Amino acid sequence: MLEVKNIGYAVKDKWLVQDITYRFLPGKCYMLCGPNGAGKSTLLKLLALELPSKEGEILYNGQAINKKIKEKYAKYRAVLSQNVEISFPLSVEEIVMMGRYPHFDFKPSVKDFEICEEVMKQLDVANFRKRNYLTLSGGEKQRVQFARVMVQIWEIPKEGCRFLLLDEPIASLDLKNQFDFLHHVQQFINDKTVVIAILHDLNMVLNYADEVLLLDQSKLVANGSPSNVLQPANIESVFHVKSELHQLSNAKLLWVNKT
16 A cells, blocks of 8 residues: 655745645556646656655555665566656667666576566567667657566565556557557556556546546645546536546547537
8 A cells, every 4th residue: 555644745935746645555546637737747756756755754555765665665666757768779678677677686587587578578569679779669668668667566565565656658659559558557456556647638547547636736636436536527627628428338438528
């Protein structure tokens, strides 16, 4: 479990995240939604321990965060950032192996290679394992980065949970690969896994999230099931557009009115 209590983060006098309390339980996919500047990426960075909260506390499996805890969770907490910049001509398999760095000191074990191989095959990047990463398309790079974070936390911990944090992970993917990506995320979730993702496509959120946190102006303004949170009244209040929510035979659809 990942729990935050009254956390906040400010730059000078401007609060980017303010007074958020929430419990992220295993076995669920949580999605953070809201307009640009709402505080989504800042909140995710706080949860990922990439930023120090200015107030409140963050508990991983009931433990308050300190340097020792942060080092421990490098094996069980993986983060896929919005933009991953790599300027060296490494191969795809070398990039993927980076995810295993917290698990060995000097050189990877047979187990590390086996995990990388399994994940690359599942995510359909094994066929270009020897390619120079810099020659890949944006979508291909994102799939490789996804493989990197997956191998980092592939093993299920004996105690506590593993945590996968994703910042706009499908933005550079085509339609098929967006669905494939979210399908792989769903398959990855079990009773020892917490997934927290930022998504802008509210129709994807409706159909893939277990719980939604809707942010606006640095605060949490609604939370719960996708159908309850992404109601037309909330959409109009936060995004300032009118919408309609429809239940189709096998999916939910949020239709935004043009006028």
